[in-house]
Amino acid sequence: MWNWWYDRHGAIQTSGFNFAKDLPRLLILLFAWQRFTEADWGIVPLGHPGQTFTCDNDVEVTLVEDKPLVHRPYGIIGRGTTVLRVTSTCDRFKNIPLVVKFSHPQESRISETEILDTIQKVAGNNQDIVNHILYYIAKKSTDYSTSHIRERLKLNTEGARKLTIVVFEQLGDISGLSGTDMWAVAYHVDRCGYFFLHIHTVISLTQQRSRQSRPLGDRHPTPGHKSLQHDV
């Protein structure tokens, strides 16, 4: 008998044992499983309709339904992003359609909220950025990580994933747009991305100098736009 554990990180297989020859071991295993809580089975007790949870900034949200607004992820391994509708009783967000995003990014990556905080800090009042970036409303820290079981089993934790929960305003899906409306979206986000180029340049000037041998592609600023650096 071999046991397998699957999570967003991948699969872990135990070494096998012959339960016909070693029945007590099987019984111990069954008794252990009998005592497992949902969390022990790897089930995160979040995401049920009607469930209310409080975020780190005390904003309370309630899940409306468990029907995801984006397609369900194809496999068990990976980020597994799920977006669900939520409501908030908080006065500031009472009349705004909200969503919560559950995902399992790699722990070693900078979090989405940290990146958004950085953008907010460096964007200043550059309208090409501030009007086209969706800042988060709330986040909820969690401790659900695929590294726990691997640490216990002394396995490699590289690539471990952690559940992150972030609340945003709900936006419209661009596949419903056409013609000039669709172009407006493409043009806005492209302008926004273009200004990121300059933010990147400002932030990472030293880094880029030390990376001369790497393929920098078109991250170099174009001479005509250097003045923009003063804006960010």
Place this chain on the structure above:
Amino acid sequence: MMYKRINGKIQAYLIDFDLASLADRDSHNLDRTGTMPFMALELLHSVAPGHAPVLHAYAHDAEAVCWVVLWLGVQYTDGSRARHSFEDWEMVDAVTCYKNKFYIIFDLHQHLFTEPNKLLQKPIWKLLANFRKHFMQKLSPEGEVPIPNIDEWMAECDKEIQAQVSCIS
């Protein structure tokens, strides 16, 4: 990319910054992130065995925006997928996706935009041809490739679209 309508006007938003990285910190991401059908040719090409990795740059995102507009413009009418012209970009490996997308640029007249998106057809074809040309230059061994002024490409495209709009109205 998502949008919100504010006083009737479209305001676009960039989302999913969990897929972004900060330029002043080395990325610890072990995978190449992106949605395959919309990824830039150069990035798809770099995934093939034996090819050198490529640093993700602004040009790749700008190119991806054009692939998204082509995808929606050709296949969608009033929010629903009316055609399945680019099925061979989905659920395939990166190298196959690269090949299928690379050759479609020569064959775009076979995939005309739907009626509500007609005015985007020529500008998007032109933009994709520009991106492809730039990528081909990078592939050739002849010296330094000039950095494209994508902002100018997009502004030109915007002008063409606005001109068509004023013609219609």
